[in-house]
Amino acid sequence: MRHHAAIALTLLAMLASGAARAQAVATQEPTAAQRCLTVLPGAPGDQPVYPFEPFKRGKAGKVLVELRFTSADLRPALEILSHEGGSTFVEAVRDHVQHLRVPCLEAREGPSTVRFDYVFRPEADRPVQSEQRERMPPDSTGMGCPFNVSFTARQPELPNHVVQRDNWRAERQPFMAWLRALKLEGPTRLLDAVYGDTTHFQVPCYKIESTPSTNKE
Template sequence: MSGKKKWRLAGWLVGLGLLAAGTAQAQTVLPDEQVSEWMACLSKGEEALVYPEQYRATKSGGFVRVKLSFEHADRRPTVEVLSRALPEGMLDLVRSYLKQYRLPCLPAGKTAVAVQEFSFSPYGPQDVSWSAARGVSDLKSEKARSCLRTPPDRVRPSWGFDLASRVKQKNYGNLLLRLRFETADGPPQVKVVYDSAPANFRQSVLDYVGKYRMPCLAAGDEPITAEQQFHIDNTGKGRVTVLKDLDLLQFLGAIKDLDKQTANFDLNTMACPFQLQWVAGMPIEKNRVGEVGERNLNRIELLAWLSGLSLNVPAETMEQLLGQSMLISVPCGEVKLGE
């Protein structure tokens, strides 16, 4: 198979270790929420994309991944081919089909970028299949990091000192907050995404983040949304279970219900080998998955798939791992599951 690896995975055990830690917190700037809103109004026209009859006799198939750039609400997108393995005639059909696309809710002066994949196969249940046009967000991470102002002191939970109150408290807890900054001098809007923390810890954190400011936001700027997770360890042992860096094969072997997953990824089209940073969020919310080094739009679907996988660990262990990150080393080859 020209040196390509094809993986069909059984169960592996996740590599976990121990690391000294106390109360921890992590903050992540979220993608621009408007990108998803814009893509939700995508109009695809009425012309269907069908398998071309001239290729049926030769049983020809193929795959193409494209980048779509929308600059006007009432005009078709600019199409850039990111990766392809199909005859020119099939590519012409895809290009013709994409000419119908419009993004009617795109504001004037804005640009939206998306990635979409198309597959042609005379052997599958569908002759032609394609993924959703997945919007590519422009993260405002650098601006937020340099701009965000936090209180000079640390979070100081008001613990109960009597034995009874200490016994009732959980060993581990997490408070996950979504912060939305709309003005330069005002506090963020705070939404509690997940809460398994003691009440006295929770209020101390809410008071603390209420003092955050984003002074570089000018009038008319789009809001900046971030998530921050606060983790509490009430064991007194000063040690928590942490994630280790893994290669992709080991990582997938540690996933819950892997045998129920369906996936088909050609890593050779993604500038392999490469590394990803994976931040545990499931089942509370989707995992955060980012690229180490230069961004490559050919990896969009792989990252989206990895964001929805859950580790095969007990709920109490997941409370310790929530928000922790690991490096996943991705080699060349193919990943095929559920076939």
């Protein structure tokens, strides 16, 4: 989405310019599913098993899912949001997520959700990879906008460190979750240079109108 890319590019430019490097400030902790997602011992691996027939034929696939954890010792509820390449990839992901747990989830926190994009590429060094996915909220007008945010780049090793610098508001949590999962794109040397750097910016009032897609034959 172009709005997603524009914000990511702006953040990268701000970090690279050193416009606002800052001391560490009090953090808003990531959700339990972001903090301690764990694969159980005895699972086939830390990623889904590539289905044999598609792998043999060099066929790629992708499965976007949302996982909802309600207890530290229970498997997540799984929702398939989209998929490409056929049902065998979906079943591979379905089998894999049965082995996922969030051991740090406490009852007082309530359910914890996280999105992953499982990507199957037979020619890659790592044929199966998963990337955490969050959608940029399309509307900030209910979040008490404009509001100020502190952003520290830590992806892909860790969730980005993000802080509401105004009075904390629960309505902003979807936007903050999206920022935690945001992966900046650019030359490797530049990304290495800005890793761990902090910038401050103001989130404006915005509302992204959805436009129906049209297919032309």
